[in-house]
Amino acid sequence: DIVMTQSPDSLAVSLGERATINCRSSQSVLYSSINKNNLVWYQQKSGQPPKLLIYWASTRESGVPDRFIGSGSGTDFTLTISNLQAEDVAVYYCQQYYSTPRTFGQGTKLEIK
Amino acid sequence: EVQLLESGGGLVQPGGSLRLSCAASGLTFSSSVMSWVRQAPGKGLEWVSVISGSGDSAYYADSVKGRFTISRDNSKNTLYLQMNSLRVDDTAVYYCAKDRGSYSVYWGQGTLVTVSS
Numbered sequence: 001d002i003v004m005t006q007s008p009d010s011l012a013v014s015l016g017e018r019a020t021i022n023c024r025s026s027q028s029v030l031y032s033s034i035n036k037n038n039l040v041w042y043q044q045k046s047g048q049p050p051k052l053l054i055y056w057a058s059t060r061e062s063g064v065p066d067r068f069i070g071s072g073s074g075t076d077f078t079l080t081i082s083n084l085q086a087e088d089v090a091v092y093y094c095q096q097y098y099s100t101p102r103t104f105g106q107g108t109k110l111e112i113k
Numbered sequence: 114e115v116q117l118l119e120s121g122g123g124l125v126q127p128g129g130s131l132r133l134s135c136a137a138s139g140l141t142f143s144s145s146v147m148s149w150v151r152q153a154p155g156k157g158l159e160w161v162s163v164i165s166g167s168g169d170s171a172y173y174a175d176s177v178k179g180r181f182t183i184s185r186d187n188s189k190n191t192l193y194l195q196m197n198s199l200r201v202d203d204t205a206v207y208y209c210a211k212d213r214g215s216y217s218v219y220w221g222q223g224t225l226v227t228v229s230s
Contacts, residue, residue: 001175040216042158049208049220050150050158061218093158097215100172102148102160 002026002096006105012113019081021108023094028074031098038098041070041079044107045090053092054079086112115139115219117209122224129199129228135192135209135221143167143187146212149194151205152223159205162194163212177203199228 003026013019029038037057042050052061054070057077067088069080081088089112094105121133135147149161162183164171171183182195192209206225210217 038215044158049222050217051220052216052218055213055216091157095158095160095216100160100163101174102163102215104158104160107157 001101002029002099002103004094004096004103004105006092006094006108008108009106010109010111012111013081013084014113015084015086017084019084019088019110021079021081021092021094021110023072023077023079023105025075025077025096025098029096029098030074037073037077038096039070039072039077040095040097041068042093042095043088043090044093050093081110084112115211117211117219117221119207119209119221119224122207122226124227124229125199126230127199127201127228130195130197131199131226133194133196133207133209133224133226135194137190137192137209137211140211140219142185142190146215147183147185147192148210148212148217149183149192150208150210150217150220151203151226152208153202153205156205161207164192196226199226201228204228 007022039057041054044050058070067082091107116138118136144166148163164183180198184193206223208223211219
């Protein structure tokens with residue numbers, strides 16, 4: 001199974017500042033035939049189901065603000081949230097869909113400082 | 114608008130069985146790959162199972178293989194998860210989700226399964 005490891009486990013960022021969440025996979029999730037990374041980012045607010053933010057590691061889902069940026073390739077990925085807003089408080093998960101089981105990172109809790 | 118409504122959760126004793134349902138609307142269900150994902154109280158997300166649109170192929174997490182069965186009734190736009198030999202560590206909110214390719218896009222609100230004596 002591919003192990004997904006996120007860092008940090010939690011972080012507190014001031015409003016208007018930038019938050020950076022990292023995700024590392026135990027093996028590459030790059031689908032070489034199409035040169036795309038099989039990685040998504042989800043946002044989960046308290047008491048709600050997850051919401052898809054980013055797929056193919058860097059493609060923003062429709063309706064997601066452009067403050068959310070996914071980057072990285074191979075085994076190392078980053079979710080950057082610029083100009084942090086109060087509504088961004090949530091737990092963020094990465095997940096690989098390169099192979100089953102589709103494993104998740106342990107989650108990163110984002111709070112306002 | 115895609116809507117997914119899970120039902121069937123509840124309290125069950127260890128070793129017992131439960132069948133979850135997920136009623137789907139606003140999508141072409143028969144061509145939709147569907148998944149189940151669970152979340153233990155206060156914990157992270159765990160992928161459970163996925164099934165093809167036709168129902169011909171399905172995959173499971175090792176933690177549920179041999180105990181859980183995913184199925185679907187395309188005539189009723191409904192996804193199922195039959196859970197047998199339930200264990201305390203199966204306690205979780207179970208979400209159904211509609212996939213796009215190999216990742217989940219739309220999620221239901223979840224149904225809580227509690228396994229306890």
